[in-house]
Amino acid sequence: TTRIFSGIKPTGHLTLGNYLGAVRRWVDEDQHRADALFCVVDLHALTVAHDPARVRRLSRQAASLLLAAGLDPERCTVFVQSHVDEHTRLAYLLECTATDSEMRRMIQYKEKAARERGGGDGVRLSLLTYPVLMAADILAYGTDEVPVGDDQTQHVELTRDLARRFNERYGQVFTVPRATPPAVAARVMDLQDPASKMGKSHAETSGIVYLLDEPDVVRRKIMRAVTDSGSVVAYDREAQPGVSNLLDVLAACWGGGVRPDEVAGRFGSYGALKKETADAVVELLRPVRERHAEISADPEYVDGVLAAGAERARQLARPRVDSAYRAIGLMPAL
Ligand code: ATP
Ligand code: MG
Numbered sequence: 431t432t433r434i435f436s437g438i439k440p441t442g443h444l445t446l447g448n449y450l451g452a453v454r455r456w457v458d459e460d461q462h463r464a465d466a467l468f469c470v471v472d473l474h475a476l477t478v479a480h481d482p483a484r485v486r487r488l489s490r491q492a493a494s495l496l497l498a499a500g501l502d503p504e505r506c507t508v509f510v511q512s513h514v515d516e517h518t519r520l521a522y523l524l525e526c527t528a529t530d531s532e533m534r535r536m537i538q539y540k541e542k543a544a545r546e547r548g549g550g551d552g553v554r555l556s557l558l559t560y561p562v563l564m565a566a567d568i569l570a571y572g573t574d575e576v577p578v579g580d581d582q583t584q585h586v587e588l589t590r591d592l593a594r595r596f597n598e599r600y601g602q603v604f605t606v607p608r609a610t611p612p613a614v615a616a617r618v619m620d621l622q623d624p625a626s627k628m629g630k631s632h633a634e635t636s637g638i639v640y641l642l643d644e645p646d647v648v649r650r651k652i653m654r655a656v657t658d659s660g661s662v663v664a665y666d667r668e669a670q671p672g673v674s675n676l677l678d679v680l681a682a683c684w685g686g687g688v689r690p691d692e693v694a695g696r697f698g699s700y701g702a703l704k705k706e707t708a709d710a711v712v713e714l715l716r717p718v719r720e721r722h723a724e725i726s727a728d729p730e731y732v733d734g735v736l737a738a739g740a741e742r743a744r745q746l747a748r749p750r751v752d753s754a755y756r757a758i759g760l761m762p763a764l
Pocket of ligand 2: 581629
């Protein structure tokens with residue numbers, strides 16, 4: 431069977447970008463057609479300035495939201511990265527496989543390092559090595575497919591390179607995975623700054639729709655989205671990034687393979703497009719928000735799911751990571 435792995439960092443509240451780029455497909459497709467693991471990757475949240483209590487709170491909230499969105503623990507494995515030691519064990523071997531120049535080429539490193547430098551406390555070394563830990567997350571499970579948004583494809587490419595390099599040098603241990611971005615809304619842009627990706631860790635929040643925003647807040651943010659001075663509703667991500675972003679979001683809400691350029695033809699004004707998009711997003715998120723209220727009221731349920739998930743994940747990962755230890759030349763412990 432196909433093995434699927436994907437994760438989400440507890441660096442902020444989950445956004446519409448996370449949902450359309452990743453989580454929705456985990457729920458609607460991936461958990462039904464494959465052996466799928468979904469992980470709250472909390473170690474990755476420590477790569478940038480963080481508040482310990484907030485990371486702890488957001489990890490629990492992310493897990494609750496994944497369940498609220500419809501991940502079914504009977505069908506898939508939901509767990510927290512730091513509960514499974516195999517990820518960091520394997521990451522070290524992959525650090526011995528990757529090169530420093532490979533790491534410095536990563537676009538996200540460059541962007542996030544620039545942001546962190548502004549904070550004055552320096553750039554954490556783990557921000558540079560983050561893609562290696564991500565590769566370990568994926569490779570530990572013999573993953574075939576990694577359902578992620580567009581922004582993660584470079585990291586998955588690196589993961590493929592590391593898997594191939596390790597296999598060539600030390601023998602066949604890892605499956606070479608591939609990224610599977612969604613056909614529509616693979617990169618949802620910030621509503622106030624359509625040149626940059628909507629990101630849950632961004633400080634300026636007026637252009638970000640969070641999954642737990644109240645309907646009137648969602649409506650306000652979408653109605654105030656930056657468009658442009660023209661008036662024709664057309665799908666052109668270069669010339670009309672704001673309008674095109676709304677068309678992407680609306681097409682994704684409608685689903686069923688509808689393309690954003692087809693959606694464009696149905697609207698005569700930006701106002702009408704915004705209103706329809708706002709309504710569609712409110713309806714898309716309503717059931718998630720409602721179920722989250724129920725699930726987060728039952729922390730023991732969430733804890734139970736995460737404990738069982740970690741146990742299964744450990745069992746899947748340990749033999750492969752042990753093989754990697756032997757293959758790379760480490761002496762077995764008695
Ligand atoms: P951060 O700002 O901390 O990087 P993030 O919002 O980018 O947070 P991640 O935890 O890095 O979220 O990514 C989780 C998943 O959501 C990944 O599969 C990523 O590709 C996807 N994703 C993140 N942002 C978007 C977006 N704007 N559009 C589509 N997919 C996205
Ligand atoms: Mg990100």
